[in-house]
Amino acid sequence: MSGVQEGPSMEQQIREYINQEFVAGQEIPQIKDDTELIESGILDSLSILRLVLFVEERYSLKIAPGDVIRENFETVKAICGYVRKRKTQ
Amino acid sequence: MKAPFLLHQLLAESAQEVPDATAVRSRSQQLSYRELDRLTDGLAAMLQARGLKRGDRVGIYVPKSLASVVSIYSILKAGGVYVPFDPDAPPDRLSYIAKDCDVRILLTCSQKTKRVDEIISKDSPVTTVVLVDCDQDGEKPIPWTPQNSKVSAIGWDKALSNGPPSADVGGSEADTAYILYTSGSTGVPKGVMISHRNSLAFVEWAAECVGLKPGDVVACHAPLHFDISTFSIFSACRAGASTLMIPERAATFPAELSKMIEAERVTVWYSVPSVLTLMILYGDLPARDLSNLRAVVFAGEVFPVKFLRQLMSVIPHARFLNWYGPTETNVCTSYEVTGLLPDSASLPIGKASSGDEVFALTNEGNTMMVPGETGELYVRGPTVMQGYWNDPQKTQAVLVKDPLNPTSEEKVVRTGDFVGIDQDGNYLYFGRKDGMVKTRGYRVELGEIEAALYSHPEVNEVAVVPVKNELAGNLLHAFVSLHEGSPLTEDKILAYCAARLPKYMVPDAVSIEAALPKTSSGKTDRVALSARVSGGVKG
Numbered sequence: 001m002s003g004v005q006e007g008p009s010m011e012q013q014i015r016e017y018i019n020q021e022f023v024a025g026q027e028i029p030q031i032k033d034d035t036e037l038i039e040s041g042i043l044d045s046l047s048i049l050r051l052v053l054f055v056e057e058r059y060s061l062k063i064a065p066g067d068v069i070r071e072n073f074e075t076v077k078a079i080c081g082y083v084r085k086r087k088t089q
Numbered sequence: 090m091k092a093p094f095l096l097h098q099l100l101a102e103s104a105q106e107v108p109d110a111t112a113v114r115s116r117s118q119q120l121s122y123r124e125l126d127r128l129t130d131g132l133a134a135m136l137q138a139r140g141l142k143r144g145d146r147v148g149i150y151v152p153k154s155l156a157s158v159v160s161i162y163s164i165l166k167a168g169g170v171y172v173p174f175d176p177d178a179p180p181d182r183l184s185y186i187a188k189d190c191d192v193r194i195l196l197t198c199s200q201k202t203k204r205v206d207e208i209i210s211k212d213s214p215v216t217t218v219v220l221v222d223c224d225q226d227g228e229k230p231i232p233w234t235p236q237n238s239k240v241s242a243i244g245w246d247k248a249l250s251n252g253p254p255s256a257d258v259g260g261s262e263a264d265t266a267y268i269l270y271t272s273g274s275t276g277v278p279k280g281v282m283i284s285h286r287n288s289l290a291f292v293e294w295a296a297e298c299v300g301l302k303p304g305d306v307v308a309c310h311a312p313l314h315f316d317i318s319t320f321s322i323f324s325a326c327r328a329g330a331s332t333l334m335i336p337e338r339a340a341t342f343p344a345e346l347s348k349m350i351e352a353e354r355v356t357v358w359y360s361v362p363s364v365l366t367l368m369i370l371y372g373d374l375p376a377r378d379l380s381n382l383r384a385v386v387f388a389g390e391v392f393p394v395k396f397l398r399q400l401m402s403v404i405p406h407a408r409f410l411n412w413y414g415p416t417e418t419n420v421c422t423s424y425e426v427t428g429l430l431p432d433s434a435s436l437p438i439g440k441a442s443s444g445d446e447v448f449a450l451t452n453e454g455n456t457m458m459v460p461g462e463t464g465e466l467y468v469r470g471p472t473v474m475q476g477y478w479n480d481p482q483k484t485q486a487v488l489v490k491d492p493l494n495p496t497s498e499e500k501v502v503r504t505g506d507f508v509g510i511d512q513d514g515n516y517l518y519f520g521r522k523d524g525m526v527k528t529r530g531y532r533v534e535l536g537e538i539e540a541a542l543y544s545h546p547e548v549n550e551v552a553v554v555p556v557k558n559e560l561a562g563n564l565l566h567a568f569v570s571l572h573e574g575s576p577l578t579e580d581k582i583l584a585y586c587a588a589r590l591p592k593y594m595v596p597d598a599v600s601i602e603a604a605l606p607k608t609s610s611g612k613t614d615r616v617a618l619s620a621r622v623s624g625g626v627k628g
Contacts, residue, residue, distance in 0.1 A: 020580075038341050041177060044592075045341050045367055046529065046561055052371070065373040069344050 010059075010080045017054055018076070022047050033076045048073060059083050094262040095285045096292070097165040099326045100126055107303050107329040113158045114306075114353070115334035118224060120155055122329070125162065128223065132163035134251040135243070139217050141194060143168035143258050146268065148187060148195040148215070149313060150174040150205065153334045156221040157313055158322060160196040163221075168258035169194075170265045172280070173313035176337065178591040180207035182278065186270050187215055190280055190478050196221050202233045209237050218242045262286035268478050269314055271416050272533045272594065274524060276540025280478030281416045283316075290471035291419040292323040294443040298410070298423060299357055299384050301328035306353060306381075308333045310340060310360040315531070316419050317388060320359050330357075340364070347372035347379075354381040361530025362392035366560055369396050374403045388412035388420065389530035390562040391518060395432045413438035413518065415532070417487060417502050418468045421445045422516055437515035438508070445470030447516065449508050450492060457510060463519060466508045467492065469501040526555040528563045531593045535565075538596065541589045542567060542582070547575040550605045552613045553596060556622045566622045567596035570604050577601070598622075 008016070011033050019030045022042055037043045043051065051073070052063050061083070072082040093099055103112070104126035112125040120128065141147065147164045149171055151157055164171040172190055174183050187195070187208060194217045197205050202220075209215045218235060222245035235242050266285045273279040301307065301324055309321035309332050325332045333353050340346055347368050350358065358365075365387060368374060385400065385407050392411065401409060414421040424439025441447045449457040449464030457464035469491060476484035488500040507519040524535040535553045542551040550570040555563035567586075571577050579599040586595045606614040 039338050041338070041592075043341065045343065045364070048341060049367065049371065049560065065344060065371045066376065068371045069342055073342075 010083065011076055013058065014055070014079055015076050018042070018051065021050065031076065033080075035076070036074060037076075038070060038074050043073070051079075055079065055083060059087065061086050093289065093327075095165070095260045095264075096266050096288055096323055097129075097162055099292070099323060100129070100162050103326055103329045110303055110329055111331040112326065113155055113332045113334060115154045115224065115336065118155055119331075120159075120223075125158065128159055128249075129162040129166055130253040131251040132159065132219075132221070132248055133166035134253055135219070135248050136163060136167040136169065136194060137258070138251065139194060139219075139243075141167045141169050143260065144170060144264065145194070146170045146172050146190045146192050148172050148174050148183075148192040148197075150176065150183070150195060150197040150201055150208070151221060152176050152198075152200070153309070153312065153336050154198075154224045155334065156196075156198050156223050157334060158332065159223050160221050161313070161322065164196070165266060168260060168264075171267045173267070173269065174208075175270075175312060175314050175591050176201070179588050180204055181589060182591060183208045184210075184213060186278065186280070187213055189277075190268055193217065194219065198222050199225065199231050199233065202231070202235075206236045209235060209240050211237075213237065213240075215240055219248055220245050221248070260285070262289070265475060269316055269416055272525075272531075272537045273483070274534040274536035276537050276544075278537075279480055279483055282475040282478055283419070284475050287419070287472050287474060288319055288323065290445075291443045292319060292327060295320050295420065296324040296327045298442070299324070299386065299408075301325060301330050301357065303329040305330035305356045306333055307331065307357045308335060308350065308353075308355045308359070310335050310346075310358070310364060311530075312337070315389075316416050317359055317361070319419070320386075321357075343367040343370070343372035347374055347377050350382060351377045351379060356381050357384045357386070358382060359386040359388070361389040362387045362396070363390065363529055363560055363562060365392070365400055366396045369399050369403070370560075374400075379404050380406070382407050384408045384410065386410040386412055388414070390527040392436055393559060394430050394434050394436060396559075397426065397436065398429060398432070401426070401429070411436050411438060412442070413516075414443075414468070414472070415502070415504055415506070417474045417504075418445065418470075419443065419472045421447055421468045421470070421472060424515055435517060437511055438518050439515050441470075443470065443472045445472055448493065449510070449516070454492070456493070457508075460509065460511055463507055463509055465522065466504045466506045466516065467501050468504060469499065473500065473502050526563045526565075528555070528565060529561050529593055533565070533594050538565065538567065538586070538590060538594055541586055542569060544589070545577075545582070545585055547572050547577050548582075550613065552605055552615055552618055554615055554619045554622065556597075556619075564597040565594075566618075567599045568602055568605055568618050569599060570602050 104122040108123035112122040147169045149160045262285045265282045268280040270278040307321045307325040311317035409426040411424040412420040422439045423442040424437045446469045451464045491501045509517040538553045539551045553567045558564045606617045608614045
């Protein structure tokens with residue numbers, strides 16, 4: 001790991017993507033890193049898929065179908081945790 | 090055995106024949122047929138005590154759970170008509186529906202009470218709200234007093250303490266059983282009225298077609314306001330099989346869904362194709378044991394053959410059925426996929442089902458007979474709806490005189506769907522003749538979205554165009570031009586839609602334009618707009 005942080009953090013980038021793509025169309029406040037994304041209905045099956053494609057492209061990794069599960073996607077924090085884990089593997 | 094002529098008689102029979110079999114399961118909770126029968130007797134009696142009369146409409150506003158099925162049978166047993174409210178729809182739309190069909194009693198559950206307060210505010214016809222908290226095992230319900238002081242709330246504990254419903258409220262197969270609200274082109278949803286006879290014609294045919302029997306586990310993936318749900322609820326009940334209610338949020342992750350199919354030993358699946366496509370791509374299907382799954386049925390949109398083939402190769406032992414029919418007729422044609430089709434082929438919708446007759450008329454008004462012709466599909470028979478609630482004008486446009494038999498009193502449904510026919514007499518779906526599109530399996534009138542956008546005072550012009558998408562069928566892209574100097578943003582426009590339309594109708598993207606392109610005749614050039622987004626909705 002480089003440890004060098006440039007520009008917005010991963011949390012910020014993913015939060016912004018979700019806010020822009022999925023929250024804008026709903027009458028709810030902007031999300032935070034620990035906002036529950038699934039039970040709250042912010043993300044549905046199709047938006048999860050778009051998020052997966054975004055994360056794959058943005059962070060240059062391939063997400064296996066078996067990894068597209070609740071514990072990896074239920075909050076921005078969880079998504080970043082998953083991406084970091086994958087990046088260090 | 091007497092032939093049932095009312096939907097809830099199916100429950101009475103299964104409670105007699107297989108009392109201890111599981112009728113419905115959700116998360117880790119379940120009810121046997123005996124329990125479901127007794128519980129719904131009690132609740133039906135309470136509804137009657139609260140003044141419910143035969144033919145009265147009762148709203149159901151619950152997430153998918155045991156409460157969904159308990160509510161349905163309680164209302165039917167009491168002689169009422171059930172009206173499912175989309176749990177994800179904005180309160181304004183639900184208050185409209187409550188007013189439109191005069192819902193005085195609303196069945197809901199504790200977790201929805203905040204939203205209920207919004208729905209029943211002001212001039213709502215609702216006077217009684219019943220909390221059907223049968224899923225909250227041991228959990229104490231949160232005390233709730235409706236903000237609208239004219240409304241009384243009945244807790245689950247009180248709802249339970251009733252005896253069976255008064256001996257016989259009467260009932261005819263011609264009574265309305267439920268009203269399903271679908272998108273309407275003029276800006277407000279319209280209520281499709283389905284009688285017991287309409288529903289039973291499909292329910293019984295479908296149970297036979299799939300060969301449902303005790304021991305089958307039938308997954309209920311669709312929401313209650315989508316007629317796909319009637320198969321997993323009523324056809325399963327007729328066969329003494331079990332219904333597995335899949336909670337909305339459990340369906341978010343394809344891998345969770347496929348895990349549930351494995352763990353719950355689902356034997357019969359019926360959903361829109363896009364759900365199956367997502368499971369093929371992200372459901373990790375090869376890692377699952379799907380040996381129990383013996384029939385996969387899909388309807389509501391066109392299933393791309395390449396995904397269907399992949400599905401068939403992962404579950405080679407299962408039967409695959411393509412069903413077709415608008416809400417106005419439920420399923421009226423069926424096609425069993427037996428061989429492998431080339432990727433380029435389109436899947437036939439098949440031949441008439443549910444005791445219906447279907448035929449297509451060409452532009453010249455002739456019956457379409459041979460491959461190569463195109464015609465509009467008509468449906469005659471027992472599943473044909475009673476009409477749209479409180480809307481004779483729209484009813485007349487869709488329920489028309491039988492063009493093949495003009496002296497007959499019997500009305501047929503003019504579907505607005507263009508079809509062809511193949512060598513074997515199977516119908517092929519070509520498309521719509523109007524502004525209706527399918528997205529995620531839901532039918533959406535583009536005009537309804539446009540009407541919602543036009544209602545904004547700063548909006549000048551609007552056009553919503555469908556964008557073909559492999560997973561969703563179509564995504565929706567709204568083009569909007571604004572009055573000069575308007576500070577509206579794309580996000581604000583989306584939020585405005587979200588407050589007025591159910592989630593599946595909110596556009597996937599919005600573009601603000603200086604002006605919309607016009608054709609030579611001065612109409613909005615939808616073709617040009619479509620071409621602009623044919624590469625896909627951004628994101």
